[in-house]
Amino acid sequence: MVDVTSFFRPHLKKVRPYVPGKPIAEVQRELGYVGEILKLASNENVLGPSPLALEAIKKELPNIWLYPADSVYYLKKELAELHGVPVESIVVGNGAVEVIYLLAQATLNPGDEIIMGQPAFMIYEIMAQMHDATRIAIGHPDYRNDLKAFAEHVSDRTKIAWIDNPNNPTGSYCSKTEVLEFIEQVDDRCLVVIDEAYQHFVDHPDPCDGIELFKNGHENIITLRTFSKVIGLAGIRCGYGIMHPELALMLDTLRINFSVNSLAQVAVLAAIKDKEHMVKSRQLVLDGREYLYGQFDQLGLSYNETQGNYIWVDFGYDAKGISEFLLHEGVIIRPGWIFGSPTCARVSIGNQHQNEIFIEKLKNALKTSVGKSKQLSV
Ligand SMILES: Cc1ncc(COP(=O)(O)O)c(C=O)c1O
Structure with a gap:
């Protein structure tokens, strides 16, 4: 049997594959989830295209x-x-x-x-x-x-x-x-x-x-x-x-x-000629930021004020369980371990309806002991 890897340029063995945000269809397929799925993992525009x-x-x-x-x-x-x-x-x-x-x-x-x-x-x-x-x-x-x-x-x-x-x-x-x-x-x-x-x-x-x-x-x-x-x-x-x-x-x-x-x-x-769509899209994000900051404050979570359409939250303990819990609830976020920060997660700002669902499910995740593992899983 040929060892095709022997033909590789040796340094390529060190390349860490890019981990993309999970697509909605994949969550449906893998978890058999039938409810509404929120993709808050890849910082897309939830208003859709112009x-x-x-x-x-x-x-x-x-x-x-x-x-x-x-x-x-x-x-x-x-x-x-x-x-x-x-x-x-x-x-x-x-x-x-x-x-x-x-x-x-x-x-x-x-x-x-x-x-x-x-x-x-x-x-x-x-x-x-x-x-x-x-x-x-x-x-x-x-x-x-x-x-x-x-x-x-x-x-x-x-x-x-x-x-x-x-x-x-x-x-x-x-x-x-x-x-x-x-x-x-x-x-x-x-x-x-x-x-x-x-x-x-x-x-x-x-x-x-x-x-x-x-x-x-x-x-x-x-x-x-x-x-x-x-x-x-x-x-x-x-x-x-x-x-x-x-x-x-x-x-x-x-x-x-x-x-x-x-x-x-x-x-x-x-x-790029649709200025109205751009203005609306920006406003949705600015409003969503304020809503989510307020909710995170109430939950006592530490986060970074953001200039993007996403927020970085630091749970202070391994947050893999939180991301996994949310995934099973149909909310896809970006776990921080992918970026080398296992206590954190990045959440894209959605529309008001999506933000509210996310917060509701996050509260459920926080209530369970699911995230509070002492061992970091990176
Ligand atoms: C900081 C940053 N640069 C570049 C890109 C790539 O954007 P594109 O979708 O145009 O490849 C992204 C995508 O998420 C990004 O977050």
Whole structure:
């Protein structure tokens, strides 16, 4: 029998597979659950997509026998106008995650270092593992991206500093002042990725816009945005990055041909014009935050104030039992052990009805002894 694993690049054995939020159909299938299932695990837009996106998709359907426009011309043109950057600075991908993959592919050599928060969006870590780079993971007692500590760890081996802003999973945020200070300290010693997947939910008094910093001359900044969150098109897979044109050209050269499908291109073009849908989606999240903060306060739970559409709760003991209890009750949340924080969980903010069901079931979970295991299960 052939040992196919002997053909693998040896360092790939260390790659930790990405653990996605459980899909609704999987919970139905695995648990035989027949009631209403709430997916509060992947920070999607519970309002769904804009009706304009759905119309555009229907109109495009008869054309799907044709390959899509690989140049993503019309969408790039629209984004260039929206942000006041040249088309040549934009890379559109099959989700922002494709742009992350391309960045890593284009830059990381074995032995290079990347800097990221602990916890942070786990794909950054997976990229380091895939390319045999070293991850410098920087924790903070308040679960935030500690940019002062990031700056202290920049070395001549650092290639990328990843700042998810807001941080996923914790929702903590770095202000423009903090980011600027970091950028000035780093100068041009490494690339700085500012991942603004949740930018539309930010209501911070000193908001940071990576694209503005880039336009103001910080050419080592790459800003990531996605259509999976406020725009409500996670399933169609589309996101983008704005960066130095030479880097963009390299990423586009490495990109899989036609990775941005034709339905995604028309849907996104239509959806970004639906300002009303965006405003409603944002408001739903801002209202949901306040409701959930109030409920968590009443329950005596410790949580991070969030700038995203999700909240990071710290139960103070192994929370795996809580997530499992909720799963059996049809509520899917994101357990913290996935991010290396077993006492925590990340909950996406739903609509009022969903938030109320979640709280009701959470109260049941807390009443049982299910979560209070002394032993950490990571
Ligand atoms: C911080 C962060 N960056 C990037 C992404 C990737 O988004 P996309 O769905 O566009 O691949 C996500 C998705 O959850 C995210 O949380």
